[in-house]
Amino acid sequence: MKIATWNVNSLRARADRVEAWLQRSDCDVLAIQETKCKDENFPWELFERMGYEVAHFGVNQWNGVAIASRVGLEDVERTFLDQPAFGKEGKDPVQEARAMAATCAGIRVWSLYVPNGRSLDDEHMPYKIKWLESLKTHAQSLVTADPAAQVALMGDWNIAPFDEDVWDIDLFVNNRLTHVSPPERAAFHAFEEAGFKDLAREYTPGPGVYTYWDYTQLRFPKKEGMRIDFVLGSPALAARVTGASIDREERKGKGASDHAPVIVELTD
């Protein structure tokens, strides 16, 4: 069985690529981020045609998450416990479409689009940290309630947990860029301390192994990327892993997303 996560950077713009990828990847469950559409614009028929059930959560052109499965799709949730809302001062906070869950073949699958943070001094940064802390509390509660629970936290985490997860750590640190700061990394590692494991890393060792390459400045051909997309698994799920890969072929050519799919293989 294969499960995967992929930030597609607009599902409508990437529809042909997503369909072709489903065709060749033999993927059973795909967590999608940045659909960038409302339900009424969602390409439902693409997934039907390919034999997948799909659930989507999107409210406007920002964010948007979905889960497609050909092994069942039940108990869809569109938020986690105490998921923070974001609102600029003077405006009502809004729950953003950044998380959804569904149970697929006994696995509690989450499709997650962690807030970017924008800059270390921006009000989106404390939002990002709080968002992750709430998610961790929720994820931890699932495993506490049932130590045998198979939970997959899949998505675009917008954090590079280790120095080798960016092509030039000095550039990031010296320019006070996001994704590598101690508070962001601590928020990520808290999941590992809670028993969740990065299921792909041991099968895709770095350095120089990434899941995202900026569209600008020839980042992809120059191999200047970031590892920021992860599948974190509960102990019971981690015990089933037999392999993992990053499909960097998918980043090539015209019309690619700036993220590549991350695939984890499990025992049946």
Added chain:
DNA sequence: ATGACGGGTAACACCCGA
């Protein structure tokens, strides 16, 4: 070639991404 940013909305720019 893996190649010089792209998507969406609304408007003839601007927001957003990391």
